[in-house]
Amino acid sequence: MKKIKFLIAALAFIAGSVAFAQENIVAHGNMEDGASEKEWYEEGSTITLKKGKGVAGSTGLYVRGKYNWSGVGKDLTKLINAADGSSYYVEVWYMQDPADKGVRHSDISLCVQPSGVSEEDYDSFIYEGLDPMDSYTGSKVQLSNKEYVKVCGVISGESIKDQLKGRKAVQSILFFKTDNPIRPYYIDNVIVKKIK
Numbered sequence: 001m002k003k004i005k006f007l008i009a010a011l012a013f014i015a016g017s018v019a020f021a022q023e024n025i026v027a028h029g030n031m032e033d034g035a036s037e038k039e040w041y042e043e044g045s046t047i048t049l050k051k052g053k054g055v056a057g058s059t060g061l062y063v064r065g066k067y068n069w070s071g072v073g074k075d076l077t078k079l080i081n082a083a084d085g086s087s088y089y090v091e092v093w094y095m096q097d098p099a100d101k102g103v104r105h106s107d108i109s110l111c112v113q114p115s116g117v118s119e120e121d122y123d124s125f126i127y128e129g130l131d132p133m134d135s136y137t138g139s140k141v142q143l144s145n146k147e148y149v150k151v152c153g154v155i156s157g158e159s160i161k162d163q164l165k166g167r168k169a170v171q172s173i174l175f176f177k178t179d180n181p182i183r184p185y186y187i188d189n190v191i192v193k194k195i196k
Contacts (some may be wrong), residue, residue: 016191019196020089025079029190031059041073041173044181053186055093055148060186062097063176071107071177072187078193082112082169085161090130091152091191092176096145104185106139106151107177112160115168123183128155143178148188152194 028035031054038046044067053060063072080088088110096104112117112126130139130153141151160169176187 004040005079011096020193022194024078024193025076026074026190026192026193028108029192030054031061035059037061037101039074039075041128043175043177044070044075045072047072050186054188058188060188062184062186064184065177068135068181068182069177071175072189073111073175074192075171075173076110076192077169077172080172081194082110082160082172083160083164083167084157086157087195088155088157089152089193089195090155090174090190091150091189093148093150093188094141094143094176094178095148095186095188096178097141097186098145100145100185101181102180102183103180104143104183106141106143106149107175107181108151109178110141110160111173111175111177112164112169115170117170122139126160128160128163130154131156140179144183148186149155 028039029050036051037049040047040138045065047064048062049059051059091107094106109127109129115125118126139153141149141153143149178185
């Protein structure tokens with residue numbers, strides 16, 4: 001069994017000390033048991049479920065980007081209320097493609113489209129990353145091309161609520177990228193839990 005490296009986003013967050021309002025809201029976040037590529041949002045990328053490429057030899061989601069904004073997302077619009085101020089614990093495991101020899105970092109953020117903003121007006125969307133990292137890039141944990149790295153933290157609901165200024169959230173998508181989006185990578189074991 002391959003060694004698994006544990007790295008936590010700079011938050012020093014301990015999941016066991018926080019009460020969660022519910023279980024994982026992401027269906028098939030472990031990429032097993034009926035998981036499908038159709039459950040994921042391709043953002044300028046192609047995605048494939050690959051057997052034997054998961055955290056413990058199971059299935060992982062392989063993401064190959066085409067553009068400098070490429071990534072993969074999970075539409076959480078029907079699962080969370082981005083306007084109510086609730087915060088969410090997010091956990092995901094990343095691994096660079098073994099052929100990628102460069103230094104890469106994780107990039108995670110919840111993208112919220114407020115009411116009154118068109119789908120084409122990306123600059124007016126709200127991007128909230130893992131506390132206490134930058135609100136757009138989400139996380140800067142260094143990844144590995146040999147083993148999976150765990151990245152986790154909290155997305156601040158209060159910050160999103162403040163930025164919405166009373167507007168509704170038309171769409172909320174959690175994006176997983178790297179800081180070099182055209183380089184391929186894997187994600188696995190995605191967990192999103194509402195914090196009480």
